[in-house]
Amino acid sequence: xxxxxxxxxxxxxxxxxxxxxxxxxxxxxxxxxxxxxxxxxxxxxxxxxxxxxxxxxxxxxxxxxxxxxxxxxxxxxxxxxxxxxxxxxxxxxxxxxxxxxxxxxxxxx
Amino acid sequence: xxxxxxxxxxxxxxxxxxxxxxxxxxxxxxxxxxxxxxxxxxxxxxxxxxxxxxxxxxxxxxxxxxxxxxxxxxxxxxxxxxxxxxxxxxxxxxxxxxxxxxxxxxxxxxxxxxxxxxx
Numbered sequence: 001x002x003x004x005x006x007x008x009x010x011x012x013x014x015x016x017x018x019x020x021x022x023x024x025x026x027x028x029x030x031x032x033x034x035x036x037x038x039x040x041x042x043x044x045x046x047x048x049x050x051x052x053x054x055x056x057x058x059x060x061x062x063x064x065x066x067x068x069x070x071x072x073x074x075x076x077x078x079x080x081x082x083x084x085x086x087x088x089x090x091x092x093x094x095x096x097x098x099x100x101x102x103x104x105x106x107x108x109x
Numbered sequence: 110x111x112x113x114x115x116x117x118x119x120x121x122x123x124x125x126x127x128x129x130x131x132x133x134x135x136x137x138x139x140x141x142x143x144x145x146x147x148x149x150x151x152x153x154x155x156x157x158x159x160x161x162x163x164x165x166x167x168x169x170x171x172x173x174x175x176x177x178x179x180x181x182x183x184x185x186x187x188x189x190x191x192x193x194x195x196x197x198x199x200x201x202x203x204x205x206x207x208x209x210x211x212x213x214x215x216x217x218x219x220x221x222x223x224x225x226x227x228x
Contacts, residue, residue, distance in 0.1 A: 001171045034213055038154070045204060045218045046146075046154060057216055089154050093213065096168045098144070098156040 002026045004092050006101035011109055012080045020104045021072040022090030028071035029092060035073035036091040037066055039084075040103075046089065050075060080108050111135045111217040113205050118222030121195055131188040131205030131219055139163070139183040142212035145190045147201035148221075155201075158190070159212040168212075195226045 003025040012018035022035060029035055037050040048057055050066035053073065063079045073090055085108040090101040117129040135141065145157040158169045158179040167179050178191040188205055202221040208214055 036215060040154075045220050046206075047218065048206075048215050051214050051216070055214075087153075091154075091156065091215075097170060098159065098212075099170075100146075100154045100156055103153040 001097065002092070002094055002099050004090060004099045004101040006088075006090060006104045008102070009105045009107065011107045012077065012084075014080055014082060014108055016080050017076065017078045018080060018106065019069070020075045020077075020088055020090075020106070021069065022074070022092065022101050023072045024092055026094070029068065029073045031068065033073070034093045035066070035068075037064075037073075037075045038089045038091065039086045040089065041086045049088075077106075082108050084108055111207060113207060113217055113219035115203060115205055115219045115222035118203065118224045120225045120227060122228050123196060123226055125195055126191065126193045127195060127224060129190040129192070129203055129222060129224070131190075133186045133188065133207070135186070135207070138186040140210055142208040142210055143179075143181065143188045144206045144208060144212065144215065145177075145179060145188075146204045146206060146218075147199075148204070149198070149201040152201075157203075159208070160188070161212065162210040166211075192224070195224075197226050200224060200226045 005023045038046040040046040054066045089103045112134040114132045144159045160167045160179045180189045204221045205219045207217045
């Protein structure tokens, strides 16, 4: 089974910009992996932010965006807010299996 | 508004079986693919299984292949996860999540149900 890697932790200043990445042990992450991004706050269920690399749901704040960057999936947060402090997980689809990354703990400080 | 409500969690002895349910309040359940995902205490998310909208295809993660079975009853708007041969490492909160017909475009998640495997 493939391994999906994320930065364990990142810190961003309020109003700042940060990029989280998601890599795959099998090689480059592409649009064919339909990468997803989820946000999870303590004690809550995950919430889907991004699907199919770049697409947002109706509830996804405009300050979040998804892309491919250097062979990885990326989640960029522009104009961080205190409420964005959370764990962020990517999910990559392989043929017949989906694999989560280990998560990135994002601190807004 | 889509609502997914998991149930069936609890304390179970190692080696025993348990079945989880996910009740969906949606008009489109019979056109929705569905996933099961779990999260062990203090750990990250782990993908377990997906089922197509009509139940014709199912896929499993390596850690549960051969022990867990995902199924659905579209007449009852309900998704199931049968868990057999439970181990201590299966202790987790189990979530269901909705997707499109073939399991892509995940959107809504349930609140989860806790399964504790302990003697």
